[in-house]
Amino acid sequence: MKITKVEAIPVRQKGEIKEINDSAQDGIIIRITTDEGIVGYGEVDSAPWVIKSIIDSPVSHRTCQGLCNVVVGRDPFDYKKIWDDMYLHCNFYGNHGAAIQAMSGIDIAIWDILGKALNKPIWQLLGGKYRDKVRCYASVLMPYTPGEAAEEALKWKDKNYTAIKMGWGGFEQTTCKCVELVKAAREAVGDEMDMLFDIGYIPSDQVTIDVASRIQLVKALEPYRPYAIEEALWPHDYIGYKRLVESTNTRIVCGENETTRFGFKQLIDYCKVGFVQPDITRCGGITEASRIATYAEVNSINVVPHCWSSGIVEAASLQIIASIPNAELLEYCEQDTPIRHDLVPDDIPAVDGYAEVPTKPGLGIEVSDDAIEFYRCDKY
Ligand SMILES: [Mg+2]
Secondary structure, three states: OOEEEEEEEEEEOOOOOOOOOOOOOEEEEEEEEEOOOOEEEEEEOOOHHHHHHHHHOOEEEOOEEOHHHHHOOOOHHHHHHHHHHHHHHOOOOOOOHHHHHHHHHHHHHHHHHHHHHHOOEHHHHOOOOOOOEEEEEEEEEOOOOHHHHHHHHHHHHOOOOOEEEEEOHHHHOOHHHHHHHHHHHHHHHOOOOEEEEEOOOOOOOOOOOOHHHHHHHHHHHHHHOOOEEEOOOOOOOHHHHHHHHHOOOOEEEEOOOOOHHHHHHHHHHHHOOOEEOOEOOOOOHHHHHHHHHHHHHHOOOEEOOEOOOOHHHHHHHHHHHHHOOOEOOEEEEOOOOHHHHHHOOOOOOOEOOEEEOOOOOEOOOOOOHHHHHHHEOOOO
16 A cells, blocks of 8 residues: 555634634644545644645755655555654754644554554554543633633533543633632532643743742642642743652643653653643654653553544544553543534544543544535635
């Protein structure tokens, strides 16, 4: 089998794009076609047109070229060698950030092809599944007032979730206000609910993102028993993370902006974070997420993939979560956008707080080509 075409297709919702932390308002779909008629889909949760350039660019020289040149003509079963070749050929401009994110989308689409070619779900190609269903946490934005925070938390408890994550939004306010939000949310849902807080990093004239301030904030939140506190610091503030982890028994977690096993080695070895959160569409795809998971496992650390975009990332995350022993939760994006709805019409639901591991071939979902055409936005 040979790959004949790699398409990087930006999609964008028809309405206004709001400057909030909701990355499901636009996206980029990777569609790979083979000479046997099998089509695989991937996604990258990043800036769509940046990723498109990285994939479509012509050759500049050996270690500086668009990823499309590396992939077309290859046998998708050579996925590991293809990964290394992409890594080599983007070396001049990449090996971190956007180039690895673009590689991730291609790698996911390749795995979708492998599963479809063998008529097996990806988790089976990765060695079998450890679980049939996964406990989800409802992932929502943090409102700005205690009353709204209480209402939002209760809404998801009433839908039978046993875990919730509230992030960004209201956490851009002062330490005092952040504590009031968490207190209100905890008091609304009671002691049983596992509550994760993604406190984000938005500096203002009253808030600075330094480790001393964050240690104070985490200490102030401890009485409300956070299950984990996410992205308290800038993603690459490794020294800050190490100090914050050492200051508390609360899980300090991060990783959605980290790429490759080399990056995660820092978070695991040096920072000793509570769990790692690779985004499968950003960290290097399914190939790299499997390596990261193995490295985390030998260090007694769990993997909770970051997952906040369309049903494609959700399916890719479920494939990884199913196939590794050291998984614990699925992030279930409850932010409703047209793209999230329409791209994957048979989106895997969270029912009573659990998502079933897909059993159909490849990613286990149908991606709608009609929806891709409808939301496609080649020019911006
Ligand atoms: Mg986050």
